[in-house]
Amino acid sequence: MNIGVLRELEPGERRVAATPESVRQLAGAGLSVTVEAGAGAAAGYPDAEYSEAGASIAESIPLEAIEVLAHVRPLRPELAASLKAGSITVGLGSPASSLPTVEALRSAGVTSFALELVPRISRAQSMDALTSQALVAGYRCVLEAAMRLPRFFPLFMTAAGTIPPAKVLVLGAGVAGLQAIATAKRLGARVSANDVREASADEVRSMGGTFISLDLGTADAAGGYAKELAEDRAARQRELLTPHVSDSDIVITTAAIPGRAAPRLVTAEMLQGMRPGSVVIDLAAETGGNVEGSIAGVDTRVTLPGGGEITIVGMKDVASTMPYDASRLYAKNVANLVTLMTQEGAVQPDFDDEIVAGACLTHAGEVRHAPTREALDVAEPAATKGAS
Numbered sequence: 001m002n003i004g005v006l007r008e009l010e011p012g013e014r015r016v017a018a019t020p021e022s023v024r025q026l027a028g029a030g031l032s033v034t035v036e037a038g039a040g041a042a043a044g045y046p047d048a049e050y051s052e053a054g055a056s057i058a059e060s061i062p063l064e065a066i067e068v069l070a071h072v073r074p075l076r077p078e079l080a081a082s083l084k085a086g087s088i089t090v091g092l093g094s095p096a097s098s099l100p101t102v103e104a105l106r107s108a109g110v111t112s113f114a115l116e117l118v119p120r121i122s123r124a125q126s127m128d129a130l131t132s133q134a135l136v137a138g139y140r141c142v143l144e145a146a147m148r149l150p151r152f153f154p155l156f157m158t159a160a161g162t163i164p165p166a167k168v169l170v171l172g173a174g175v176a177g178l179q180a181i182a183t184a185k186r187l188g189a190r191v192s193a194n195d196v197r198e199a200s201a202d203e204v205r206s207m208g209g210t211f212i213s214l215d216l217g218t219a220d221a222a223g224g225y226a227k228e229l230a231e232d233r234a235a236r237q238r239e240l241l242t243p244h245v246s247d248s249d250i251v252i253t254t255a256a257i258p259g260r261a262a263p264r265l266v267t268a269e270m271l272q273g274m275r276p277g278s279v280v281i282d283l284a285a286e287t288g289g290n291v292e293g294s295i296a297g298v299d300t301r302v303t304l305p306g307g308g309e310i311t312i313v314g315m316k317d318v319a320s321t322m323p324y325d326a327s328r329l330y331a332k333n334v335a336n337l338v339t340l341m342t343q344e345g346a347v348q349p350d351f352d353d354e355i356v357a358g359a360c361l362t363h364a365g366e367v368r369h370a371p372t373r374e375a376l377d378v379a380e381p382a383a384t385k386g387a388s
Contacts, residue, residue, distance in 0.1 A: 001346045003338065004066040005035045005055075010073045012316075014042035014323035015330060017070035017091060020053035022331035026338060027054045030345030031068075034058050043323035068347050070334050072327075077104040085109030088347055090334050092116060092129065093361050095372040096258075102372055105362045111349065112361040115333060116258065117369060119358040127337040127355065131175050132329035137318040138179025138254065141281045142168075145250045146187060148299075148311055150277045154188020165190050169248040170209065171241070171265050171290065172255035173200040176283055180252050181207040189250070194241065196229065214240045229263070238267060246273030253290035254283045261288035268292045268302070276308025285314030 003026055005018040016039050018026070023033045033055040037047055047057045063082040069075075071091035081104040083089070093114025095102050105112045115129035125131070146153055149166060156163040168184040170177050173195035184191045185208040192210040193200075201211040216233055229237060245251055245266060251274075255263050262284035271280065271291075282294035293300055297316035301309045319326040341349045341356060351357045360368040366381040367373040373380065 001031055001067050001342075003031055003033045003068045003070055004061045005033065005039050005070050006061060007036050007039045008072050009076060009079075012320060013073050014320045015072045015327045016040040016043045016045060016323075017072050017327075017331060017334055018050075018055075019043075019045055019328055019331040020049040020055075021328065022335040023050060023053040023055045025332075025335045029339045029342045031338070031342060031347070032056070034061055036061050040327070043327040045324075045327070068338065070331075070338070072330065074098040075101050075105075077101045080104035080110065080112075081108055083108055083110050086111070088349070089113065090115070090338055095361055095369055096375070099372070099376055102361060102367060103376060106365060106367050106376075106378070109365050111363045113337065113349075113356075113359045114361045114369070115337070115359065117359045117361065118337070119355055121354070124355045124358075127333050127340070127359075129330055129333040132333055133319040133326060134175035134254075135179050136322050136326045136329070137283055137315070138176035139183050140318050140321055141176070141252055141254075141283050141315060142180050142183040142187065144313055144315070145252065145279045145281050148279045148313065149250060151249060152188075153184070166249040167192075167247060168250045168252065169193070169212075169244055171195075171251065171253045172283075173197070173204050174254060174256075177252070177254040178203055178207050180254065181209040184250075184252075185209065192244065192248075194244075195255075196237075212241075212244055216240070234263065238265065238270060241265070242270045242273070245270050248278065249275065250279050250281070251291075252281045252283065255290050256284050256287060262290050264292060265290040266292065271302060271310060271312075272305055274304070274310050276304060276306075276310070278310045280310060280312045281315060282312065283315050283318065286316055289314065 026033050035050045035055045037057050037059050064084050068088045074094045077100040080101050087110050089112040118124050118127045152163055153166045155165040166189045168189045168191045170180050170193040173193050181191050192212050193204045194212040204211040253265050282289050282291040284290045285294045285296040294312050294314040296314045298314050300312040341347050349356050367378050
């Protein structure tokens, strides 16, 4: 059975869904891989390396001939509609924001797996693309802050005087936030953080950060995610965070809620007390932003009441800014899920497996993911009717 890997079509996307390393893994499972010429070039993987790993290189891959398609970004509706019935896709699906694509996959009879839907259980950790890409994002956002901050990160004691370390505040201590804490600490900053999940305090401290307790209680949701706070608690959270924001040289926000707009953690008013030259990095800018005034892909200058400016950085395509290692991790996620479903050289999904069932978006003309099915207002799959 053949796995097809196409060049990504989304502008700015430099990642690729397979690397020479993952090609070897797939080949070891009895699968063949065809890579569109140049698919890995932007990520640093030339065609010759794929050939050496055992993949075939094709100038173009006819969509109607693809049996399994590995991809990074959600497919465009017209591409999804061109796939043959019974074919399989594995990649990021963003079902909440890609309903036309989901409908096209359903109508075409394609079996699609969205890596965002992989259950957050121990056995599925090696297939968790959200985690692997958040690792990249958390690391990168600190580098972006360091390049814009007109001060040093570490403490310097020199003959000309002592330079204090930069103060970094991280809001949201999931995978991205914890990696941001660790990276900022390696650069020598003093780091503090806040999160509403119960386990966050110990996790922040394990990375060398100082946990800021606001005594608002915890808000844990399923799968290790945070639950959105009620507006009164959210307002109180912002009020209590304001002095910490004002005291920071860098604020990094990473809070996200799957399928929902990013929660507003920092208002324009909260930023007015920051020192001139300070930098605010909003990792959630693409989903509405944690910071008021952030725009995805844009550096926004904000004038302070006493003079001077701060910079709000709306991050965009973060993992694609480090495409080599981001692709290496992502391709491994894809290969691990594909090989889980492979028997005797063929990809044969076993829907009795909770990972396979949980990650499935569409199958046999039906939408398997309940929230997406409700959004599209389509019939419940026969296989799930009456199930408790």
